[in-house]
Amino acid sequence: MTPQQIQLIQSTWIQVIPIADQAAELFYGKLFELDPAVKPMFRGDMTGQGRKLMKTIGVVVNSLTRLDEIVPTVQDLGRKHVNYGVKPEHYDTVGTALLWTLEQGLGSAFTPPVKEAWAAAYGTLASVMKEAAYAPA
Numbered sequence: 001m002t003p004q005q006i007q008l009i010q011s012t013w014i015q016v017i018p019i020a021d022q023a024a025e026l027f028y029g030k031l032f033e034l035d036p037a038v039k040p041m042f043r044g045d046m047t048g049q050g051r052k053l054m055k056t057i058g059v060v061v062n063s064l065t066r067l068d069e070i071v072p073t074v075q076d077l078g079r080k081h082v083n084y085g086v087k088p089e090h091y092d093t094v095g096t097a098l099l100w101t102l103e104q105g106l107g108s109a110f111t112p113p114v115k116e117a118w119a120a121a122y123g124t125l126a127s128v129m130k131e132a133a134y135a136p137a
Contacts (some may be wrong), residue, residue, distance in 0.1 A: 001124060005117035006064045012114055016054075016105050023105045024050025031097040038093070041085050064121065071128055079130030088134055091126040098122055116131040 001009075016023050029045060032039045041051060061068045074085075103110045103116055 001064065001067075001117070001120050003065075005113075005120055008114050008117040009064060009121055010042060010054055010061055012102070012106055012109060012118075013058065015109060016102070019060070019105055020054040021047070021050060023052050027053070027101040029098050030100050031094065034097055035093045036088070060121075060125065067124075074125055074128045075132035078131070078133035081099055081129065082133045086133075088130050091130060095119070095122045095126060 024047075028042070028050060060070065060074075097116060099118060099122075103115070106114070
């Protein structure tokens with residue numbers, strides 16, 4: 001990720017914060033539409049789950065300029081997700097749902113460079129999570 005991409009991500013995230021609950025609802029709706037098999041992985045209060053997701057994304061977005069500091073946390077997150085039944089292919093579906101959600105929430109602000117920046121960030125983080133989760137011991 002370039003410094004410009006990080007700036008695009010951080011500036012557009014500020015626009016998502018006021019609609020975080022709706023964004024989370026859109027995200028999970030799209031995720032379950034794309035892959036209904038993942039729905040049973042989510043038990044309990046989806047509003048709370050959505051808030052946790054948005055908070056996590058916020059922490060990551062605010063840490064992009066010091067990615068090395070959050071890598072251990074992201075690796076732990078990847079290892080935890082294995083216990084929830086997450087498989088490597090689910091990361092692609094999550095990425096698709098995330099980009100779609102950002103497009104819905106940001107509207108015309110979701111320009112090609114913004115999409116590319118978010119895709120780069122997600123791809124980087126998903127790779128770190130998958131490597132930690134599925135690397136041979």
